[in-house]
Amino acid sequence: MPATVRPAQFFRSAAEVRPVRIQTARMKDGTRKRFLRRWPDRAQPLRHTFQTAFLLLNLWVGARFYMWVRYYETGGTSAFVERPPGVEGWLPIAALMNLKYWLMTGLVPDLHAAGMFLLIAFLAISILFRKAFCSWLCPIGTLSEWLWQGGRDAIGRTFALPRGVDIPLRGLKYVLLGLFGYVVVTMPPVEIRAFLDSPYGLVADVKMLDFFRRIGQATAVTVVVLVVSSVFVKNVWCRYLCPYGALLGLASLLSPTRIRRDAAACIDCDKCTKACPSLLPVARLASVRSPECTACLECVTVCPSAGALRFGTPRQPLQPWMVAAGIAVVFLGIVTYARLAGHWHSEVPDDVLFQLIPRAAEFGHP
Numbered sequence: 001m002p003a004t005v006r007p008a009q010f011f012r013s014a015a016e017v018r019p020v021r022i023q024t025a026r027m028k029d030g031t032r033k034r035f036l037r038r039w040p041d042r043a044q045p046l047r048h049t050f051q052t053a054f055l056l057l058n059l060w061v062g063a064r065f066y067m068w069v070r071y072y073e074t075g076g077t078s079a080f081v082e083r084p085p086g087v088e089g090w091l092p093i094a095a096l097m098n099l100k101y102w103l104m105t106g107l108v109p110d111l112h113a114a115g116m117f118l119l120i121a122f123l124a125i126s127i128l129f130r131k132a133f134c135s136w137l138c139p140i141g142t143l144s145e146w147l148w149q150g151g152r153d154a155i156g157r158t159f160a161l162p163r164g165v166d167i168p169l170r171g172l173k174y175v176l177l178g179l180f181g182y183v184v185v186t187m188p189p190v191e192i193r194a195f196l197d198s199p200y201g202l203v204a205d206v207k208m209l210d211f212f213r214r215i216g217q218a219t220a221v222t223v224v225v226l227v228v229s230s231v232f233v234k235n236v237w238c239r240y241l242c243p244y245g246a247l248l249g250l251a252s253l254l255s256p257t258r259i260r261r262d263a264a265a266c267i268d269c270d271k272c273t274k275a276c277p278s279l280l281p282v283a284r285l286a287s288v289r290s291p292e293c294t295a296c297l298e299c300v301t302v303c304p305s306a307g308a309l310r311f312g313t314p315r316q317p318l319q320p321w322m323v324a325a326g327i328a329v330v331f332l333g334i335v336t337y338a339r340l341a342g343h344w345h346s347e348v349p350d351d352v353l354f355q356l357i358p359r360a361a362e363f364g365h366p
């Protein structure tokens with residue numbers, strides 16, 4: 001029977017000083033290695049709580065925004081609700097344009113500034129906790145995760161594309177980011193203002209709603225293909241196509257935090273590699289530097305050996321609750337600042353909205 005001990009000197013953080021069991025594992029070279037079984041953590045329930053809360057928040061924002069649009073479409077005969085500025089989180093290109101405008105002029109834009117502050121919050125989260133936005137907050141990431149988990153539960157496995165297909169496809173999201181980035185980078189601030197203050201820019205959020213509400217045949221087919229393929233292949237949209245994730249992945253390269261593996265404590269079981277939703281070879285790496293890492297902590301959760309895997313800086317391992325608290329503080333802190341500073345709401349006169357919103361479909365790119 002394995003002994004129960006308290007070898008406090010083994011641990012680097014007080015949170016891990018608990019009764020542990022010494023076990024023995026067979027290594028790949030046939031030798032046996034003694035290891036201390038890791039105490040289970042609450043990383044995944046915590047992360048799933050964040051995902052569900054953020055998905056519900058987005059559904060609430062979507063429902064409120066739909067009611068707000070209907071008020072203007074019906075000439076003011078339906079119930080009025082305040083426009084939820086959080087809807088601008090779905091306008092990433094306008095957010096990038098506003099960020100450039102702010103950086104170059106020092107002026108916080110009047111229109112769609114909430115989207116810019118959300119982008120700043122998600123960039124800050126990426127710099128602090130790698131691409132945690134994707135696995136802790138993003139509603140598309142959450143739905144993608146549920147799809148492949150449902151597929152795995154139904155058929156017992158998921159599929160990985162061959163390397164020769166996977167690598168070039170992964171580059172697609174950077175190509176899309178490059179196209180959007182090129183437009184923003186080459187646009188002078190005065191043109192950005194003219195674009196965002198045009199009728200098209202004023203109703204960009206309504207056009208985004210129409211994209212989902214009046215979905216065309218080609219878009220519907222694309223969505224169905226993405227949903228069905230996501231049941232069999234992990235995170236198809238996030239892995240191959242999402243330019244927002246690509247941007248946050250590049251920002252995450254600046255992060256001092258990462259998954260680190262201690263070879264002395266590792267027992268070569270490969271559980272971390274098999275669990276990684278981003279298909280990263282965690283068990284072969286000393287630390288995970290890839291921009292694909294979403295700080296989901298799945299690898300840490302499944303690792304049986306105490307101290308073999310940690311997330312954090314070289315000096316400071318971060319417990320899951322610290323990651324969760326950090327994400328919440330950055331997100332709520334930046335949103336609260338934008339609200340208190342009067343930058344959260346876009347003020348557009350009512351008579352302009354009554355004119356433009358019912359005609360949103362008529363406006364093309366200026």
Ligand code: SF4
Pocket residue numbers: 259275276277278279280282288292293294295296297298299300
């Ligand atoms: S390396 Fe770990 S934290 Fe990063 S994506 Fe893979 S499982 Fe998640």
Ligand code: SF4
Pocket residue numbers: 261265266267268269270271272273282283299302303304305308309
């Ligand atoms: S780091 Fe990976 S391979 Fe090593 S013990 Fe943990 S799960 Fe197993």
